[in-house]
Amino acid sequence: MIDIIALTKDKTIKTDLTMEDIQKGNYEWYWIDFNEPEDHEIEFLREPLQFHPLSIEDCLHNLQRPKIDYFDEYTFLVTHTLEAKTYAKEELNLFVGDNYIVSFHKKASIEVQYVAKKLLGEKSLANWSQFTVLYELLDHLVDNYIPIIYEIEDFLNEIDENPEHKSMEVLLDDLYATRHRLLSVRHTVVPMRDLLYSLLNTKKLTAVSNKREYYSDIYDHLLKLTEVIESNREMTADIRDSYLSYNAHQSNRIMQILTVITTIFMPLSFLAGLYGMNFHNMPELNWKYGYYALLGAMVFIASCMFLYFKRKGWFK
16 A cells, blocks of 8 residues: 655645656655555556665565665665564665655554654644654654563563562573563664664765754664663673572582481491391390490481581581
8 A cells, every 4th residue: 555645835735646646746745655565566666766676675675674775866764663562573664855755664554654643633844844754753663662672671670570489490481582582672773773873974864964953862762772772681691690500509509418418327327237237246236225326326426417517507
């Protein structure tokens, strides 16, 4: 589906236009949105829009890295949107020319819907242009990153605090899943940060330079989000190391206790084995109090060893 919004010379908005209307009309600027386009609609990118084959190829290939390319007649941007629940990435491709902006996305985009609704709801469009649409799209796109990243951070804090007293195995599974989400989000936010940096420092887009403070605000958000992501990734590593260290400590404690028990029972096993032999010439076997004396010796030895190990701090 192709949606077109155009601003006439007398500052009125036109909608429900076709590609033929855009070719024949005389508009101050216009916005063409390719929303889940069909194959015959994709051909409009080649004719009549006449975009470069490399740009069209980037639109058709899935999940290109966010970037910005400069051509003679237009500027091409590849951006990523993030789905709030699944963290899935989708491309939003933008072509910005002297009097137009073209957006291309294979799936419905809430960012495009939001900006289109805002544009159509404006009473005065004197300050709107294709670069205003570009700014609004980038700003809303980055704003949608924020709750996603902070939701991951909140979940990470729950793993760290463990209020539900989950087992270590469950916590580690959650931790590795969170780390994977952070890595996936990072693959979007960092390139988007670099894209905004290129936009801010380009000399090819005068309209962007004139609104530098607005684009700087988006760039600042991306910088902050990058820092949050890196901080959270470091936190996942710290939590993982802490859990593994705690697990190793617990294993060492168990081995230590088992070693103490084994050590205490070694002399007792020796005595039991010694007097369990079937020799006839063992004087203690005929002694009336031999059994009780052996039990007393075992208790005495075990008690002494227990007190010795306790004094050494093995039970702390």
